[in-house]
Amino acid sequence: MRVALLGIVHESNTFVNEPTTLNKFKESRLLFDNDIILQYKNSFHELGGMIEVLETNEIEIVPILYAEATPGGKVTKEAFDFLLNEALTRIKQQLPLDGCLVVPHGAGVCEAYDDMDGYWLSQLRATIGDEIPIIGTLDPHANVSQLMIHSTDAFVAYKTNPHIDQRDAGKEAASMMVDLLFGKIKPVQFFSSLPLIISIEQQFSEKNPYKYLLQLSAEICKMDGILSASILLGFPYADVHEMGASLIVISNRDREIGNVAIKKIENYMISNKGLFVGTKHEIASLINKVNTIEKPVLLLDMGDNVGGGAPGNSIYLLDQLEDAGIKNTFICIYDPVCVATLMDVEIGASVEINFGESHEKVETRERQVTLVWKGHGKFDEHKPRHGGQIHFDMGNIAIVKTNNQDVVMLTSLRIAPYSLVQLTAFNIDPTSFNAIVAKGVNAPIAAYAEVCKNVIQMNTPGVTQADVTQLNYKKRRVPLFPFENE
Ligand SMILES: [Zn+2]
Secondary structure, eight states: OEEEEEEEEOOBOTTOOSOBOHHHHHHHEEEETHHHHHHHTTSSSHHHHHHHHHHHTTOEEEEEEEEEOOSBSOBOHHHHHHHHHHHHHHHHHHOSOSEEEEEEOSOOOBSSOSSHHHHHHHHHHHHHOSSSOEEEEEOTTOOOOHHHHHTOSEEEEOOOSSOOOHHHHHHHHHHHHHHHHTTSOOEEEEEEEOSBOOOGGGOOTTSTTHHHHHHHHHHHHTSTTEEEEEEEOOOTTOOSTTOSOEEEEEEESOSSHHHHHHHHHHHHHHHTGGGGSOOOOOHHHHHHHGGGSOSSEEEEEGGGOGGGTOOSOOOHHHHHHHHTTOOOEEEEEEOHHHHHHHTTSOTTOEEEEOOGGGGGOSSOOOEEEEEEEEEEEEEEOOSOOTTOOSEEEEEEEEEEEETTSOEEEEESSOOOOOOTHHHHTTTOOGGGOSEEEESOSSTTHHHHTTTOSEEEEEOOOSTTOSOGGGSOOSSSOSSOBTTSOO
């Protein structure tokens, strides 16, 4: 038997102006054929889990294409057309196939298609026909559409956030494919799109309300005839019709039990929707807390969340900490302009510099900095971390120390803070700081929890700000809680 592996992954923030080009996929991941297996076999990514299960069951793996770019603005039509054309051309060459395992993120938006994942999955279905099963994984931040469901046989979402169980989700999806091919099961997919969104800070799987939702889905999975139950939290920063929470349940043959299971979770979520709004705390009071609790304190920059598509160049928290008299902070900022400048400076030399978003702002803050290190910013992560990647590339980087004793890592490629090796590989000791700023909401916790006992989510401004009622939506579905409280 032969099963194809195919993935086009992007989490698109439609409030970001800069589009995601093909070059952004090339800078992150654009892999074909056996390179997919080489890069992912031993990773904590879902592809690793899929490869393991197919190999164990002696099923021939047919790797087609895997493309992923760092979350950002909408994918350009040019990039998407290229990726889809490559995927479909290559899959046609591999027919006949027995099955296709797919990896969409679920929250991709293309300039030409609001429902990017639904579009490519429907094109895949049209290409391979109705007889070949398509089973896939989803990021729980997926904004799932009817077209995605209609085009596939089954989806399994990761459960944890930070996403440290991606390999397990890949194994679950691949095991379902194996059981289907061996005639042991016949998956039937049930889907419900809920009239609510879940605020980003309420999406941490080790705390309620999400923790309880996972318990509920685990109970559902014990019901006779249920193969899988997935809670899709949704990705609020995409102004598309599909944006919001949803549920997917897979039953075995049965057409009633799936609906019963969906209703159980749906009823709970709708009657308890107030739990999903969260509280936005005032920043100044949280900053003052830093001096009173055990260090280093992890400050999560929610408004400049790179994993949610934000640029990663805000110095808002750095300024706030400095103004509050707090020294010795670590922060990483995407700033290719500063990196290029610093490449011509000698290590140990002192220069005046403006970094981060100050490039575009009227009020700039000059900082006197000493260059500590410069060079290529590559590192590997081998522990289970959000995103499941092994290889990281920040492009050229420069590490500087400010007069406030803050250590600033400047990168020329955008990087989400998913690994402590990002610091330790460059001789930066994370335990030596008072505060560490990480540009994320929940995802960085998997990496930083081992050094930071105290974690504070900061309701900072930006394209991933926690209070989405402040964002200007035009295409979202109505009614949608908390925008409408019906
Ligand atoms: Zn996610």
